[in-house]
Amino acid sequence: MAELLVIRHGQASFGAENYDVLSDLGRAQARAAGEWLRSMDWAPDRVVTGTLNRQIDTATEMGFAPPPDTHAGLNEYDFADLLDARFKGDIPDLVKGDRKVHFRTLRETVFAWQRDEIENPYETWAQFTARVEAARAFAVDTDAKRVLVVSSGGVIGQMVSESLRAPAQHMMNLNLQIKNAAMTRFMFSGSLFSLNEFNATPHYATPAGAKLMSYS
Incomplete structure (x- = not known):
């Protein structure tokens, strides 16, 4: 089985004229996530992001070597x-x-x-769900055993909801829980795709790390 580790981007700039810019906190969150993964001896064989600046910059701040592929289906609604x-x-x-x-x-x-x-x-709801599915299929169409994806809360909520075959509204219930730079892990092999871990933030599990936590 291979791993698909989906990271929500770091905190963006809520209320600013250009939301699609990581805040200083967002950059620190991304670095903390990357540092924790390296401490666990986890490095991706493939990196995929959406085309939004906050997603691409999160991957950059995480500091992994593989140049990222991009797929617009990973962009937030x-x-x-x-x-x-x-x-x-x-x-x-x-x-x-x-x-x-x-x-x-x-x-x-x-x-x-x-x-x-x-x-x-x-875009309609049907178009949104179709592009998220296309992005998921793109990410797992690989021989890589560890795939890192950087996306956004709505897309991650939809991936999780679809993997559980949950009602559509469940996507939004999940979306609003997802912390910045949180980790959601799936396992995949061929047509098999299943949720392993949702919204994990082990990189915040210290007094210093707890100060980095945010939801928006």
């Missing part, structure tokens, strides 16, 4: 676009600026998206 479609371009100020309201609205919006209740989204 565009919540800003979904919000714009849901609220017809008039997004409430609290949704933009208040973290608690933001994430409650995120959950409600994704559930509506899954039910096809949002008119003219940039």
Whole structure:
């Protein structure tokens, strides 16, 4: 059996004009994840990321040698676009600026998206799930025994949910739990693909490491 280790990117820049930039904390999180894996004598034979800067930069900060392949199917869903479609371009100020309201609205919006209740989204729920599956298939189409993937919370939640054959809503319940730079591990061989570990953060399991933990 081979391993697919999927890492969520480090903390990005919530509230900034350009969200797709790792914060200083996000870079530290990525370095901590890479250092812990090396301490366990774990190094990837293949690295795959999405095409977002925060994903590519997380892989770089982790410090592994194999140059990364990229697959756009690993990119996060565009919540800003979904919000714009849901609220017809008039997004409430609290949704933009208040973290608690933001994430409650995120959950409600994704559930509506899954039910096809949002008119003219940039991509449908079916298109999102299809591209995530295509990215997963790309990552495991290899002779490598250890594959490192850097992606985002929604994609990881969908991979886990699909591997468990869970209802669509379960994706979002998982998505909101996933910590920055957390590790989710799958085992694969041929057509076999199964969840081994979800949302693990052993690199935060010290007093110093605990200060690195974040969810967004």
